[in-house]
Amino acid sequence: MLDRTTPGRRIVAIRVVVLLASLAGLNYIVWRWAASVNWSSWWIAVPLILAETYSVIDSLLFGLGAWRLRERGEPPAAPDPDTLETRVTVDVFVTTYNEEVDLVMRTALAAQRIRYPHTTWILDDGGRPEIRAAAEAAGIGVITRSDDWADRPRHAKAGNLNNALLSTEGEFLLILDADQVPKPEILDRTLGYFKDERIALVQTPQWFENVPESDPLGSQAPLFYGPIQQSKDGWNSAFFCGSNAVLRREALMQLGVARYVTEVEAAVRRAVRTSRKLLVRAREEAVDQPRVLEALDDAETVVERARAEFAAGESIGDVTYRFQRSIDTIAFRFADADLAAMKGDLADLAAMSLGPDTFDALDEAALDLLAQRSSSPLAAIESISLLVGALDVDRGSEAQAIMPLATISVTEDMATAMRLHGLGWRSVYHDETLAIGLAPEDLATMMTQRLRWAQGTMQVFFRENPLVQKGLSWGQRLMYFSTMWSYLSGFAAVVYIAAPVLCLSFGVVPVQAYSVDFFARLIPFLVLNQVLFWVVAAGRPTWRGQQYSLALFPVWIASVTTAFQNVYRGRALGFSVTPKTKQAATGPRWDLVRPQIWAAACLVAALVLVGVRYATGQAEGIAPLVNIAWVLFDLVIFSIIVRAVLYPGPSAPHDKEPS
Structure with missing residues (x-):
């Protein structure tokens, strides 16, 4: 669809609906927290109000973005390739x-x-x-x-x-x-x-x-x-x-250099801080070894000097180089002293004219003794030197020092x-x-693709939360955050499935009363939300997207949990390229949507149980009717999963399946 200049009348209409939908959402959720939570069933009432709060925030973020919706007009003309002054490569x-x-x-x-x-x-x-x-x-x-x-x-x-x-x-x-x-x-x-x-x-x-x-x-x-x-x-x-x-390219290379400087500086600063901790630990272990303590005193002087140089804003490369050379000097000095002492001992042994076998045995024992930490401070100092060496400005662990495209997800x-x-x-x-x-072209491939997209987004959220990133405006922070926030919908979906099932099956009501106050606040919010989608979409179909935002709830939950495990516990995610052609047919893959099938089965079972409860006089009032409508809506949402499992894929590149 070709871009257009956003008409003034359209943007005014969008902003009016955004304002009304936002006020309706805030009015509803504030009232829910203040007056309608059924605390006697807090174990489902609290998750439900939290899920509703999540949805209202999601709506507010969507509305905030739409407030400045920009439909650009005809693009500027490309630079003339035949003119030297304007030609670009x-x-x-x-x-x-x-x-x-x-x-x-x-x-x-x-x-x-x-x-x-x-x-x-x-x-x-x-x-x-x-x-x-x-x-x-x-x-x-x-x-x-x-x-x-x-x-x-x-x-x-x-x-x-x-x-x-x-x-x-x-x-x-x-x-x-x-x-x-x-x-x-x-x-x-x-x-x-x-x-x-x-x-x-x-x-x-x-x-x-x-x-x-x-x-x-x-x-x-x-x-x-x-x-x-x-x-x-x-x-x-x-x-x-x-x-x-x-x-x-200029922007990417500037980004690569900026990230390189930032990350190397942070890594070296961490290394210096860690060096200080290593020295403290080494002192505790060498309290009765004067030679080791002397070496550690010298090393501590080097660490403190590096910290002072960083504080003074000196070059990272220069500070790191001097740090490493100073630690090496201390290590070499004590190694030289140890070797000199060994040579003297060996010379004395040679003067005693012992047999060659005895000399070889003593030589082996002396070398073993030198390698022991109790005889030399080398081990403590070497651990510091290796730590900083691994984090030097060359970034030897990477193929390239400069990485313009982000590699954090x-x-x-x-x-x-x-x-x-x-x-x-x-x-x-x-x-x-x-x-x-x-x-x-098949459900398995689609789910792999969506999982990877969601995992990547959540990795970025856990590693570089946009709400705290320097250089971004508050609007940019919220726009990035809104994309990440949307993948938390899987947890809300579980609650939206469980709440009506519990109400219809067992009479558990998470809301104090389905009163006029309740409907007078909920219905305007739901209607205005749909009107907002309609106005913003300007004729584009949005229903399929709304279906999958709920129907893929297991994928969204898996993306959040696996990304969290990857970022904070170091567990691998793995990476797979999305296949571009339909995979070998193995029949309908119901195993891929087992959680959705169980959820749909629970919803259907709830309808059966409420029918039994009505027949036996255990169900009455408006609450069951509201939840029956809720269950039917959820089942309509989940119907797309059945179609996806049974979808055979296009028979030809341009085949069109009827609506």
Whole structure:
């Protein structure tokens, strides 16, 4: 859909609805906390009010974004490639790992046909000879990992891009996934924005050709690649989505250098602090060893001097170098003293004219004794030296010292954009389909993809919470936070399933009374929320997205818990490239949606039980009726899971399934 200038009448309508929906949400949730929590059933009443509070905050964040929704007009003209003063250079990167050769070459050949002058590169992270042969036959360059990456962290797609960045020179980079076939005009429609020298990123939508109109797997995301990104664009927080984006090399390299300096400084400061702790521990262990204590005194002087130099703002490299050399000097001095003493002892032994066997035995014993900590301070000092050496400015544990694309999550895009915004760079969301891709064609692949996206987002949240990141405006912080916040919906979904089941099955009511006060507050909030979606979406379908936000609750919960375990407990997430074609048919995969099936079964069972309770006179009043409607709504939501399991995939790339 082509971008338009946001009409004044439309933005006024959006803001009026945002204001009304926000007031209705706040009115409802404040009243719920103050007057309607059934504390006698606190064990479900409290989770329910917390889930509702979560939903109101989610609505407020959505409304805040929509307040500045920005529909850009016709893009500025691209720089004239025939004029020396305006000419710019562009590298087009097609990233691949294990995708089929034909699929990769389809995208690469389309990239080669882009009208604006550029150089096309295939970034083959699999290092496959067949890719190189096909690319070279077509006159397309291939970049693979250098030997520097051997036995070092590879950082998946981020590492692939970082490797290519240091092997190319284009001022701008168009990044494409292996399945995202670009249109010839993609650079003509995006490069003009970079006339603003503070623009670092222009993101365009992802649209998929192999998705039927009914979109049973929820692949098209028209709400995100439209109003949500446009809303973020209004707050200068439209972010990189991994493909179909043009980035300014200068911005990326500045980011890489800035992160390098920040991370090395933090690492070295931690090392110096840790050195101090090691010295304290070493003193405790060597309290009766004067020689060791003397060495530790000297080492402590070195540590304190390094701390003072850092406080004075001296160069990290200079401080680290002097620190390491000083520790080495202490170690060498005592090693020399130990060796000199040993030589004297051995000379005395030789003068006694003992037999060669005896001399060899004494030599071996002396060397063993020297290696013991009780005889030498070397071990304590060496542990300090090695610690700082491992965190020096060369970053020897990484293939590259400079890593412009963020490597802190399994998805490199959001964190990179957030860091760019933190440095003061700007971004653009251009709402025009300029590349056509392939979406997952089966449920298993779709769920793998969604899990990876969600895990990557939550890794960024746990490692670099946008609410506390320096350099971001308060609006940018909230826009990034709103995306991360949305993945917590899985926990709220569990409560929204459990509450009506408990009410219908056992008569447990988490609300004090379903009174006029309750409905007078709840209904306006629900209605205005839907009106807000309708006004903001401007005709784009949003129902499928709403269904999957609840129906994939196990995926969202898994993403949060696994990302937490990864960040705080060091457990590996693993990384898998999303297959671009349907996987081998094994029949309907009901095992993939077992939690949803159990949830739906509980909802159906609750309807049966409430029928029994009505028949026996145990159910009365409006509460069961409200919860019956709630259960029916949940079942309609979960119906999409059945369709997804039974979906056979498109029979041909352009087949359209009837609505």
